[in-house]
Amino acid sequence: MAHLAPTPVLEPGQDRTMILNMGPQHPSTHGVLRVLLEIDGETVVRLMPDIGYLHTGIEKTCEAKFYQQVVPLTDRIDYLCPLTNNLCYVLAVEKLLGLEIPPKAQWLRVLLNELTRINSHLVWLGTHAMDIGAMTVFLYCFREREEILKMFEMVAGQRMMTSYFRVGGIALEPPLGFFDRVRDFAGYFPEKVDEYENLLTENPIWGMRTKGVAFLSAEDAIALGATGPTLRASGIDIDLRRDTPYSSYEKFQFKVPVAKEGDVFARYICRVQELRESIGIVRQALDGMPEGPIKADAPHVVLPDREKMKTQMESLIYHFKIITEGFQVPAGEVYQAVESPRGEMGYYIVSDGTAKPYRVHMRSACFANLQTLAKMCEGKLIADVVAAIGSIDIVLGEIDR
Amino acid sequence: MPPTPPITDLEQLKGHPAVARLRGWNSQAVQGVKFDREEMTIYVRRSAIREAAALLRDDPACPFNFLSDITCVDWYPSEPRFEVIYHLLSIPKKERVRLKVKLDSGSPAVESLTPVWPGANYFEREVFDLFGIRFTGHPYLRRIMMPEDWEGYPLRKDYPVEGYR
Numbered sequence: 001m002a003h004l005a006p007t008p009v010l011e012p013g014q015d016r017t018m019i020l021n022m023g024p025q026h027p028s029t030h031g032v033l034r035v036l037l038e039i040d041g042e043t044v045v046r047l048m049p050d051i052g053y054l055h056t057g058i059e060k061t062c063e064a065k066f067y068q069q070v071v072p073l074t075d076r077i078d079y080l081c082p083l084t085n086n087l088c089y090v091l092a093v094e095k096l097l098g099l100e101i102p103p104k105a106q107w108l109r110v111l112l113n114e115l116t117r118i119n120s121h122l123v124w125l126g127t128h129a130m131d132i133g134a135m136t137v138f139l140y141c142f143r144e145r146e147e148i149l150k151m152f153e154m155v156a157g158q159r160m161m162t163s164y165f166r167v168g169g170i171a172l173e174p175p176l177g178f179f180d181r182v183r184d185f186a187g188y189f190p191e192k193v194d195e196y197e198n199l200l201t202e203n204p205i206w207g208m209r210t211k212g213v214a215f216l217s218a219e220d221a222i223a224l225g226a227t228g229p230t231l232r233a234s235g236i237d238i239d240l241r242r243d244t245p246y247s248s249y250e251k252f253q254f255k256v257p258v259a260k261e262g263d264v265f266a267r268y269i270c271r272v273q274e275l276r277e278s279i280g281i282v283r284q285a286l287d288g289m290p291e292g293p294i295k296a297d298a299p300h301v302v303l304p305d306r307e308k309m310k311t312q313m314e315s316l317i318y319h320f321k322i323i324t325e326g327f328q329v330p331a332g333e334v335y336q337a338v339e340s341p342r343g344e345m346g347y348y349i350v351s352d353g354t355a356k357p358y359r360v361h362m363r364s365a366c367f368a369n370l371q372t373l374a375k376m377c378e379g380k381l382i383a384d385v386v387a388a389i390g391s392i393d394i395v396l397g398e399i400d401r
Numbered sequence: 402m403p404p405t406p407p408i409t410d411l412e413q414l415k416g417h418p419a420v421a422r423l424r425g426w427n428s429q430a431v432q433g434v435k436f437d438r439e440e441m442t443i444y445v446r447r448s449a450i451r452e453a454a455a456l457l458r459d460d461p462a463c464p465f466n467f468l469s470d471i472t473c474v475d476w477y478p479s480e481p482r483f484e485v486i487y488h489l490l491s492i493p494k495k496e497r498v499r500l501k502v503k504l505d506s507g508s509p510a511v512e513s514l515t516p517v518w519p520g521a522n523y524f525e526r527e528v529f530d531l532f533g534i535r536f537t538g539h540p541y542l543r544r545i546m547m548p549e550d551w552e553g554y555p556l557r558k559d560y561p562v563e564g565y566r
Contacts, residue, residue: 055546059531060555064562095438222467222492225520236492243495332407332437334500335488337469348486350474363470363488373524400546 015202017045024053028310028386031345031396035385042381047374052057052401062360066220066326067093068167071361077362078398081118083112083152084340085362087166091246092336093167096329099298103290105156105169106248111182111285112155112164113247114278118189120341121271121278125196127270128390131206132209137160137199144192147185166328168302169295186265189271199266204262210265214376214388217262224375228343229274230392233259233266242338246314251288252281259292264391271393274341326355335363342366342393364398407437417441418463419498425454442499450487450502451512455518457489457498458517465489465498468514471524473488473532477558482506485534510535513542531556 017040024032032053058077062070074089075082087109094101126141149159155174156162164171196322199204216226221234231238239256257273259266295302303322304315321327328341329354337346344366350359369392376388414434420443423431432455433444440543445453457465469488475481478565481503489498500513513536514521525536526545536542544551553560 052544052546052548055554060562062558088559098438223519225468225518225524238492238495244497297416333442334438334440335470335497337497344469346488348470348472359474360474361470363472367523367527368520373521 002085007021010164010244016040022385023130024050028389030127030389030394033370033389033394033396033399035389037124037385039382042383044377044380044382044385047377047385049370049373049401051370051396054091056397058401059360061299062357064356066355067329068218068322070357072161072163072360075163076397077364077401078340078345078366078395080123080158080395081116081341082160082162083109083116083164084338084345086163087113087247088336088338088345088347089168089249089360090165090342091338092334092349093329094296095334095336096332097167097298097301097351097352098330099168099296099301100248101169101296102293103248104292105294105296107285107289108170108174108294109165109247110249110252110291111282112152114285115148115151116184116279118275118279118282119152120143122148124271124390124393125268128387128393129200130387131390132206134200134203134206137196140195140199144185144189147304151178151181151185154181156396166295166302168298171292173294179289182282183286183375186279186286189279190276197272201272205340207265208390209387210268211261212265213264213384214380214391215261215263216372216376220375221262221372224371226343226367226372226392228339228371228393229267229342229374230343230369231243232257233270234262236322240337240344244337246336246338252279252284254281262362264387267391267393272284328353329357337363340365342395342398343369362398362401364401366392366394366396367399370394370399407435409433409435414441417498418460418496419443419465422456422460422463423453426453440497440499442501443492444501444503447502447511450500451514453500453518454514456488456494457500463491463494463496465496465515467492468471468518468524469497471521471528473528473534474554475532475556475558480505480556482542483509483532483534485511504534508535510537511534512537513539522529528556529556533557547559560565 001260017038020039021038023034033048036048074085077085122141122145126138129137150161153159214235217235218236221231237258242335254277257270257271299318308315311321329351331351333350335348337344346363349360377385430446430449435442467490467520469490472486483504487500528534529542530544530546537550
């Protein structure tokens with residue numbers, strides 16, 4: 001962040017090149033990303049992202065909160081996949097506590113996570129296509145996204161900042177009619193993906209703007225710390241849902257889309273295929289949804305039901321204690337990683353045995369993915385920078401935290 | 402359910418591929434180990450971290466070829482005050498390992514891992530920005546989140562949550 005001192009000033013070389021400032025208010029930087037470009041005519045000689053405009057010190061704030069109070073903060077990191085962040089955080093705390101989560105809660109978490117993935121990919125597809133000039137797709141994507149946001153509102157009462165998962169389970173039972181609504185959506189969504197693909201995949205203009213553009217080799221992708229579709233589009237077959245399963249993902253069947261080309265088009269294909277796989281997981285979760293409780297049997301951690309609180313003394317005491325003093329977590333440290341729509345989202349939590357986390361660190365996928373941008377763009381045309389930024393699907397809230 | 406106590410005995414854990422590899426290279430490099438909650442932690446001597454990382458990356462049997470994350474924990478006021486933490490992932494074997502380096506509060510500095518993984522760049526800048534740890538050999542060690550002229554290191558424990566007023 002550089003509003004006071006002129007930060008990364010690139011020295012222009014011998015009058016041939018000039019420095020161009022892109023952002024932080026540029027419409028195609030998906031938030032407040034500032035990119036410094038050294039250009040020679042239309043060619044990018046050097047590129048340097050400048051971040052930090054959204055830094056809010058969330059990691060520091062977490063240290064001053066009880067464990068259960070951190071959940072709403074995690075939403076605000078990445079506003080396109082709040083439930084993925086919720087999940088990653090609660091999984092990490094549950095690992096510290098050694099809690100066993102009932103199957104229904106795990107399956108609901110999977111269901112909602114895949115809806116979140118679809119939601120996030122739809123925003124990505126819409127805005128990415130609009131950056132490159134395909135306006136229609138944007139409106140199509142937001143039509144389906146609206147339906148997903150309405151489902152989130154049904155379960156969590158919020159469209160975006162859901163905070164629906166709790167340490168030890170899930171906040172509330174989903175309301176009546178929720179599963180029917182999801183099933184309905186899962187029924188018609190694949191046709192909608194066909195619709196997007198009809199508009200883009202075979203479209204020659206889309207192909208010219210994306211094929212062979214912003215190439216990233218597999219070696220570079222690994223060396224620079226890229227994860228998620230950005231890595232898979234370069235030919236590395238890794239997906240944490242399949243390879244290090246969490247929250248019962250091992251019970252679901254899905255394919256991991258991988259492409260070899262390593263260009264913008266390959267990343268597009270990977271994500272569109274993921275939309276189809278995700279809706280398949282949603283359907284499996286609906287069909288196999290187990291019965292049973294949605295919260296773990298751990299009264300010192302999980303808030304009691306409202307009914308019990310009004311009729312049972314112990315529940316009232318536990319409720320009072322959790323709210324006023326939090327719950328203590330055994331000392332130790334864990335690193336929990338999940339596959340977010342953008343790649344490896346990791347929470348590193350250190351506990352010193354008290355009710356507040358000693359340290360919470362979020363490993364953000366976009367933060368590492370952003371480092372690949374220079375590799376993708378240097379030596380290429382300036383118009384392709386926009387396509388490259390769109391293709392790594394950045395969310396600045398997650399980068400800056 | 403109380404968690405099972407961590408295993409910290411080096412003899413019990415010497416079969417772990419990363420531990421075996423590091424001890425085979427330099428018996429002094431590994432200062433300690435911890436196996437807790439299914440996660441492996443190796444304490445590495447400060448001067449050995451870069452070579453240790455390169456060695457683990459190029460291990461033919463189990464290459465920890467991916468750097469997931471670098472972060473830091475401040476144990477103020479105890480000494481050694483800082484722990485710099487590296488999370489490595491083996492993409493072929495789907496294994497994770499955590500390396501730790503302990504640093505004193507005097508002038509905390511450690512070798513940069515950017516020659517091993519260029520992707521360490523942003524992570525180290527972030528740790529430098531928020532904790533004030535210097536990474537020697539880093540190509541561009543400047544603040545990344547906070548403004549250039551910011552005073553202090555916000556994630557240190559002696560930095561108030563509300564900031565200095």
